[in-house]
Amino acid sequence: MRLLFILAECGDPVGALPPVPDAVRAISSQKRLQKMDFWVRNPDHLAHALLDVYGETSEPKWLRCAQAILGTEEPEVRRDAMAKYLYGAFEPIDTGLAPLISYGLAKTLRHPQTRRLRFFLLERGDQVASKMQAELPEAHWYGDRARLVGELCRGRSGEDLARMQYQQPEYANAPNGETIASIAAQVRARLANLEGRS
Numbered sequence: 001m002r003l004l005f006i007l008a009e010c011g012d013p014v015g016a017l018p019p020v021p022d023a024v025r026a027i028s029s030q031k032r033l034q035k036m037d038f039w040v041r042n043p044d045h046l047a048h049a050l051l052d053v054y055g056e057t058s059e060p061k062w063l064r065c066a067q068a069i070l071g072t073e074e075p076e077v078r079r080d081a082m083a084k085y086l087y088g089a090f091e092p093i094d095t096g097l098a099p100l101i102s103y104g105l106a107k108t109l110r111h112p113q114t115r116r117l118r119f120f121l122l123e124r125g126d127q128v129a130s131k132m133q134a135e136l137p138e139a140h141w142y143g144d145r146a147r148l149v150g151e152l153c154r155g156r157s158g159e160d161l162a163r164m165q166y167q168q169p170e171y172a173n174a175p176n177g178e179t180i181a182s183i184a185a186q187v188r189a190r191l192a193n194l195e196g197r198s
Contacts, residue, residue, distance in 0.1 A: 001132070002040060003096045005142040007106055007121035008129040010036050010150035014120070020107050023120040030093070030117050031158030035165060038082055038089040039149045040142075044075035044184040045171065049152060049164055051190060063194070065148055070191050075184035078141070084174040088162050100125065 011025030018026075027033045039046040047066040054062035069075065082089040097119075100106035105125030109118050121129075132139040153161060166172045174180045 001139065001142055002037070002146075003093065004100055004105060004121075004125060004129050004132075005139070005146040006033065006036050006040060006149070007100075007119060008126055009143060009146035010153060011119070011121050018120070019118075020109055020120045020122070022123045023107070024123050024126050025121040027119040028116070029158045030119075031087075032153070032161060033093065033119055034090055035088070035158060035161035036146075036149050036153055037091075037093070038165065038180075039152070040145050041078075041080035041082060042075075042089075042180070042182075043069045043078050043145070044182055044187050045165070045168060045180075046145075046149065046152075047075070048168055048183060048187045048190070051187070051194070052164065052167065053152065066187075066191060070184075070188050075182065075187075078145075079182060081179045081182075083177060084171070084180050085176060088165060088171070089180055 007025060007027065011027050014020075014023045014026050018024075027036070039049065047069045050062045050066040050069075053059075054066065082091050084090070097106060097108065101108070103124075105122055105128055107120045107122060109120065110116065111118055129143070133143045156164075168183060170181045170183050170186075
């Protein structure tokens with residue numbers, strides 16, 4: 001479900017002649033997908049990134065989104081930890097993607113020049129994601145959170161997202177192969193400090 005909503009809400013619209021028939025959205029690289037997946041799975045790290053963007057732009061929406069996450073138990077209840085491997089958070093996604101591909105909801109394709117693996121949401125996948133949001137209460141959170149991550153990541157490459165995540169010391173200093181720690185307490189303290197100054 002999580003990967004389906006990441007494709008549906010974070011993917012870029014494909015052009016009139018998509019490289020994959022029936023594709024409606026695409027994520028251009030595995031690196032970009034992994035970074036988006038990390039933020040959906042780790043709301044505390046997402047809130048940290050939102051506060052960073054708020055600090056850069058002063059746009060109130062980013063602060064409101066961070067407050068909405070940190071004012072609940074979401075960082076604890078929704079956390080699905082990832083390990084760090086060499087260049088950041090990483091988990092093989094073949095198993096998660098396999099059902100989406102086998103049911104005709106998504107497809108992968110290597111770019112002929114860059115050889116990067118690209119990820120496509122097919123029209124049927126888009127329909128299933130919309131139906132799930134309409135009928136399954138549990139799907140609402142995934143859709144909302146993936147939509148927020150998509151908005152945060154819009155116009156940013158996988159390298160840009162990696163740099164953003166590496167600005168957090170617990171992320172950057174996590175030993176290779178070990179789980180990236182929760183930063184919920186630190187980010188709540190950061191938010192309280194921001195609110196105290198306003």
